[in-house]
Every structure is written in structure tokens, then in C-alpha cells.
Amino acid sequence: MARRRTDRAGSAPQDRAAHGPYLGLGADGAIARLADLGIARKLFVHINNSNPLLRPHSAERAEAEAAGWRVPRAGEEISP
Numbered sequence: 001m002a003r004r005r006t007d008r009a010g011s012a013p014q015d016r017a018a019h020g021p022y023l024g025l026g027a028d029g030a031i032a033r034l035a036d037l038g039i040a041r042k043l044f045v046h047i048n049n050s051n052p053l054l055r056p057h058s059a060e061r062a063e064a065e066a067a068g069w070r071v072p073r074a075g076e077e078i079s080p
Contacts, residue, residue, distance in 0.1 A: 042068055044069055
């Protein structure tokens with residue numbers, strides 16, 4: 001069986017592409033799908049460890065934050 005190339009997080013690039021909408025980014029992602037709901041407070045939770053949204057200085061995180069989303073810290077308590 002051939003071994004697939006992976007990144008530092010252990011994710012194969014084709015796997016990330018297949019799950020792109022779940023990253024929250026792009027035309028089919030959560031940010032675009034939920035943009036018109038009129039929700040003031042938007043948090044991404046239950047994010048896979050290999051998701052670039054978890055990296056504070058990533059382009060993906062910057063895109064999410066520019067759209068008004070926040071990624072809570074691990075273990076952060078969220079109240080209304």
C-alpha cells in the first residue's frame with residue numbers, strides 16, 4: 001500500500017480539500033453559509049486539531065476573524 005504525504009499535523013492534503021467546507025472557509029464553508037443570519041456573536045467550536053483555524057496567526061484564522069467569528073481557547077467556558 002502506498003503511503004500518502006502528510007503535513008506536520010498528519011493530514012493528507014487531499015483529505016483537507018475533501019473536507020474544505022468543514023473548515024468554515026470558502027464559498028461552501030460555514031462563514032459563507034451563516035453570513036446572513038444576523039447573529040452578533042459567532043464562535044467556532046469542536047474544531048479538529050489539524051484545522052488551520054486553531055493557529056492564531058494563520059490566514060484562515062484572520063479570514064474568520066475578519067468575518068466576525070472567534071475561535072475560543074481550549075477549555076474556555078462560554079456563557080450567554
